[in-house]
Amino acid sequence: xxxxxxxxxxxxxxxxxxxxxxxxxxxxxxxxxxxxxxxxxxxxxxxxxxxxxxxxxxxxxxxxxxxxxxxxxxxxxxxxxxxxxxxxxxxxxxxxxxxxxxxxxxxxxxxxxxxxxxxxxxxxxxxxxxxxxxxxxxxxxxxxxxxxxxxxxxxxxxxxxxxxxxxxxxxxxxxxxxxxxxxxxxxxxxxxxxxxxxxxxxxxxxxxxxxxxxxxxxxxxxxxxxxxxxxxxxxxxxxxxxxxxxxxxxxxxxxxxxxxxxxxxxxxxxxxxxxxxxxxxxxxxxxxxxxxxxxxxxxxxxxxxxxxxxxxxxxxxxxxxxxxxxxxxxxxxxxxxxxxxxxxxxxxxxxxxxxxxxxxxxxxxxxxxxxxxxxxxxxxxxxxxxxxxxxxxxxxxxxxxxxxxxxxxxxxxxxxxxx
Amino acid sequence: xxxxxxxxxxxxxxxxxxxxxxxxxxxxxxxxxxxxxxxxxxxxxxxxxxxxxxxxxxxxxxxxxxxxxxxxxxxxxxxxxxxxxxxxxxxxxxxxxxxxxxxxxxxxxxxxxxxxxxxxxxxxxxxxxxxxxxxxxxxxxxxxxxxxxxxxxxxxxxxxxxxxxxxxxxxxxxxxxxxxxxxxxxxxxxxxxxxxxxxxxxxxxxxxxxxxxxxxxxxxxxxxxxxxxxxxxxxxxxxxxxxxxxxxxxxxxxxxxxxxxxxxxxxxxxxxxxxxxxxxxxxxxxxxxxxxxxxxxxxxxxxxxxxxxxxxxxxxxxxxxxxxxxxxxxxxxxxxxxxxxxxxxxxxxxxxxxxxxxxxxxxxxxxxxxxxxxxxxxxxxxx
Ligand code: SF4
Ligand code: SF4
Numbered sequence: 001x002x003x004x005x006x007x008x009x010x011x012x013x014x015x016x017x018x019x020x021x022x023x024x025x026x027x028x029x030x031x032x033x034x035x036x037x038x039x040x041x042x043x044x045x046x047x048x049x050x051x052x053x054x055x056x057x058x059x060x061x062x063x064x065x066x067x068x069x070x071x072x073x074x075x076x077x078x079x080x081x082x083x084x085x086x087x088x089x090x091x092x093x094x095x096x097x098x099x100x101x102x103x104x105x106x107x108x109x110x111x112x113x114x115x116x117x118x119x120x121x122x123x124x125x126x127x128x129x130x131x132x133x134x135x136x137x138x139x140x141x142x143x144x145x146x147x148x149x150x151x152x153x154x155x156x157x158x159x160x161x162x163x164x165x166x167x168x169x170x171x172x173x174x175x176x177x178x179x180x181x182x183x184x185x186x187x188x189x190x191x192x193x194x195x196x197x198x199x200x201x202x203x204x205x206x207x208x209x210x211x212x213x214x215x216x217x218x219x220x221x222x223x224x225x226x227x228x229x230x231x232x233x234x235x236x237x238x239x240x241x242x243x244x245x246x247x248x249x250x251x252x253x254x255x256x257x258x259x260x261x262x263x264x265x266x267x268x269x270x271x272x273x274x275x276x277x278x279x280x281x282x283x284x285x286x287x288x289x290x291x292x293x294x295x296x297x298x299x300x301x302x303x304x305x306x307x308x309x310x311x312x313x314x315x316x317x318x319x320x321x322x323x324x325x326x327x328x329x330x331x332x333x334x335x336x337x338x339x340x341x342x343x344x345x346x347x348x349x350x351x352x353x354x355x356x357x358x359x360x361x362x363x364x365x366x367x368x369x370x371x372x373x374x375x376x377x378x379x380x381x382x383x384x385x386x387x388x389x390x391x392x393x394x395x396x397x398x399x400x401x402x403x404x405x406x407x408x409x410x411x412x413x414x415x416x417x418x419x
Numbered sequence: 420x421x422x423x424x425x426x427x428x429x430x431x432x433x434x435x436x437x438x439x440x441x442x443x444x445x446x447x448x449x450x451x452x453x454x455x456x457x458x459x460x461x462x463x464x465x466x467x468x469x470x471x472x473x474x475x476x477x478x479x480x481x482x483x484x485x486x487x488x489x490x491x492x493x494x495x496x497x498x499x500x501x502x503x504x505x506x507x508x509x510x511x512x513x514x515x516x517x518x519x520x521x522x523x524x525x526x527x528x529x530x531x532x533x534x535x536x537x538x539x540x541x542x543x544x545x546x547x548x549x550x551x552x553x554x555x556x557x558x559x560x561x562x563x564x565x566x567x568x569x570x571x572x573x574x575x576x577x578x579x580x581x582x583x584x585x586x587x588x589x590x591x592x593x594x595x596x597x598x599x600x601x602x603x604x605x606x607x608x609x610x611x612x613x614x615x616x617x618x619x620x621x622x623x624x625x626x627x628x629x630x631x632x633x634x635x636x637x638x639x640x641x642x643x644x645x646x647x648x649x650x651x652x653x654x655x656x657x658x659x660x661x662x663x664x665x666x667x668x669x670x671x672x673x674x675x676x677x678x679x680x681x682x683x684x685x686x687x688x689x690x691x692x693x694x695x696x697x698x699x700x701x702x703x704x705x706x707x708x709x710x711x712x713x714x715x716x717x718x719x720x721x722x723x724x725x726x727x728x729x730x731x732x733x734x735x736x737x738x739x740x741x742x743x744x745x746x747x748x749x750x751x752x753x754x755x756x757x758x759x760x761x762x763x764x765x766x767x768x769x770x771x772x773x774x775x776x777x778x779x780x781x782x783x784x785x786x787x788x789x790x791x792x793x794x795x796x797x798x799x800x801x802x
Contacts, residue, residue: 034501034566035616039609044750050737051745054609054636057505119455130726137732138722140505141636144732146752151692151733153700330693 028381030261036419040369045361053141055419060140061095062350068145070357073344083327084149091132093312098128099351111405124172131165149330177201191290217298217406219393223277226347226354231315237280263380272389273353273377276304298409338364378410432654439492449488474667486651494557500583502563505637506601559594564603564619591626605632612745632663636739641720642668673710673736676718707752708735715740
C-alpha cells in the first residue's frame with residue numbers, strides 16, 4: 001500500500017508492505033531534487049554563504065552556520081571573536097526553538113486528533129523570527145555570518161529587544177505548553193511527574209500512555225550527534241552507553257536506487273539524530289528518565305523535542321550574559337580566499353539533528369560541496385536485512401495511520417533531504 | 420478628482436464582492452479578528468499601514484479594511500513547487516498583530532499543503548474540489564520554481580504522481596488571478612542557477628495566462644499580503660514593471676529609500692566588515708551591496724514585522740528580487756560596478772571613482788550613471 005506523506009515541508013512516498021496484518025517493510029521515496037551541490041560547483045566560495053541557506057527555508061540558518069564553519073575550517077589559523085561565536089549560537093538556538101513550536105502545533109497535534117492550532121504555532125515562532133532578525137536582518141534566509149565573524153553591530157537596545165522576545169516566548173511556554181514555572185519543568189527529572197502538569201505537552205504525553213502507544217516508534221536505540229557548541233556535546237549513545245570520541249570521517253553517504261535522497265551511515269550503521277539523540281548524548285536527566293522508562297519511543301522523542309525549547313531558552317539567557325559588545329564582530333582572515341586551495345567540513349546541530357557540510361576549494365572557487373542533512377540520517381532507506389532508523393520504527397505496526405505518526409515523530413523535512 | 424473616481428471604483432468593486440457567498444457561513448473575518456482579541460482600533464491601524472503601503476491616500480483606509488474583511492469571498496490555492504518553503508515561512512511569521520496571518524490562514528485553508536488539515540488522497544481531492552467549486556474565482560499562488568527538465572530530475576507530487584508542471588498548469592487554467600510568490604516561482608530561483616540541473620523555470624513559462632511576479636528570496640510578508648489585498652480592491656492586475664512585478668512594491672530601487680543612502684551620497688563606505696564605518700552605519704556598496712541595481716521595498720517594509728532588513732543588519736542587499744541574480748549579481752561580497760564598469764571614468768570602477776571623487780554630488784552622478792547602465796545591462800541579459 002502506498003501512502004503519500006505531506007506537510008513535511010514537502011512530501012514523501014511511503015510504500016508499505018504488509019505480512020499477516022503487520023507492516024513488514026516500508027520503502028521511503030523522495031520524488032524530487034534540486035541538486036544544489038551541483039549548482040555550488042565552480043562558484044566563488046563565499047557565494048555558498050547566500051546559496052546554502054536556500055537549501056531549506058525551515059533551517060536555513062543552520063545551513064548558513066554550517067557553510068561558514070566549513071569554509072572557516074579551510075583556513076589554518078583563522079580567529080573568531082567570542083562575540084561572533086555567541087551571536088551565531090544564539091541565532092541557531094532561536095531557529096531550533098521556532099521549529100519545535102511549529103512541529104508540535106502544526107504537525108503533531110492534529111495526528112493525535114486535536115485541532116490544528118495555527119496561531120499557537122505562529123505566535124512564538126514569530127517572536128523567535130524577530131529575535132533572529134535583530135542579528136541577521138531577516139528570517140528566513142539570513143546572510144549575516146561571514147568567514148571571520150558576523151556583520152551585525154548590535155547595541156544595548158538590541159539586547160533589550162532580544163530579551164523581551166525571549167521573555168514573551170517563555171511566557172507562551174508557561175501558559176500553553178507546560179503550565180508551570182519553567183524552573184519546575186527544567187529541573188523535573190521524572191518523566192511520570194511531568195504527566196501531572198497541565199498543558200499541551202502533558203496532554204499529548206498522557207494520551208500516548210492512555211491509548212497504549214508507548215511501544216510505538218522504537219528503533220535501534222542508537223543515537224549520534226556531531227555538532228558541538230556551548231550547549232550540545234558530540235558523541236553517540238548505544239542503549240544509553242555514551243562515547244564522545246567519534247569522527248565525521250566515518251560518516252558515509254550512499255545513493256538509493258528508488259529515491260532522490262541519499263542514505264547516511266556511521267561506520268556502516270544507521271543512527272538516529274535529533275533532539276532525542278542530543279539529550280541522550282548530553283545526559284539530560286528528564287529525557288534519560290523517559291528513555292529508561294519508555295525507550296526510544298514516540299513518547300521520548302516528542303518529549304525531547306519540546307523540552308529542548310525550554311532548555312535552549314534558558315541556555316540562551318546565560319549566553320547573552322557572556323556577550324561583550326565591545327569585542328570585534330569580525331576579524332579579517334589573514335589570507336585572501338582567492339589564494340586558498342584547501343578542504344574542510346563542519347557539523348552543526350539543526351532542529352532535526354546533525355547537519356554536515358564538506359567543502360573543497362581551489363583558488364577560492366568551489367571544487368566540490370557535499371551536504372548531509374538530518375533527515376537523511378533518520379530516513380535512510382535500508383534493505384530488508386538492514387533497516388533504516390525510521391523504517392525499523394514502523395515495522396510491526398498494524399496500521400498506516402500509526403505509522404505516519406511514528407514517521408513524523410522524527411520531524412521529517414523533505415526540502416532539506418531533497419537538496 | 421482623480422482620487423474620488425478611484426474611490427468610487429474600488430467601492431463598487433467591494434460591493435460586488437460582498438454579494439458573493441462566503442467560504443464559510445458560520446465564520447467571518449471580522450468576527451475571527453475580534454475573537455482573537457483585536458480591537459476595531461487595532462484593525463484600523465493595520466488597515467492604515469496597508470493603505471500607505473499600497474500607495475493609496477490615507478482616506479482609503481476604510482476601503483482597505485473592508486477589502487480585508489471580504490477576503491473570504493476569494494478562496495486561495497497555494498501550490499508548492501521546487502523550493503525551500505521559505506516563502507511560506509515568511510508568511511507563517513507574518514505580522515503581529517497577526518491580522519495578516521489570520522486572514523491568510525483562514526482563506527488559504529482550501530488548499531495550502533503545509534497548513535491545511537487534509538493530506539494525501541484527501542488533499543488531492545480537496546485541490547480538485549476547490550478548483551471545481553471555485554472555478555474562475557480562486558486566487559492561485561505558486562511558490563517555487565517549476566522543474567521541467569527532460570532528465571531524471573523533476574518533481575512529482577500528489578497522490579496521482581503528477582509532475583509539478585502539470586499541476587501548476589492545471590491550477591492556472593481557471594484561476595481568477597495568478598501570483599508567482601518568491602524569486603523561484605517568478606524567475607526560477609536558486610535551483611535555476613547555473614548549470615540549472617533540474618531545468619527549473621518560472622511559472623510564467625509554463626502557462627499562457629498572465630502571471631504577476633512577487634519576487635524576493637523570500638518576499639516580505641507585507642508584499643505577499645499586499646498583493647492579495649490589491650487584487651481584492653481592484654479586481655484587476657496592478658500596474659506592472661517589465662518583469663511583471665507590481666509597481667507599488669517594486670517601483671523603486673532598494674538604494675532609493677535606503678537608510679544608508681546619506682552615507683553613500685557623502686562617499687562614506689564600509690571598507691571591510693567590522694571596521695569603524697560598519698559601526699557607524701556607512702554605506703555597504705563596497706562590501707557588495709547590490710541595492711543600486713535592485714527593485715524592491717525592503718528598506719521601507721522590512722522583514723519579520725518590521726524588525727529589520729539585511730542592510731540594517733550590516734549585510735548588503737544581494738539583489739534577490741531580480742531575475743537570475745544568482746548568476747548575474749555575484750560575487751556576493753564584491754561590488755558589481757567594479758566588474759561591469761571598468762570603462763566608466765577612465766577605466767576605474769564605479770567604487771574606485773567614488774573613492775577618487777570622494778564626497779558630494781559628483782559621487783552621486785558617478786554611481787548614478789553606472790547604476791543606470793547596470794540596470795539596462797541586467798535587464799537584457801540575453802541580448
Ligand atoms: S523564493 Fe527564496 S524563499 Fe522562496 S522558495 Fe525560493 S529560495 Fe525559498
Ligand atoms: S549601496 Fe546599498 S547600503 Fe549603500 S545606500 Fe545603496 S542600498 Fe544602501
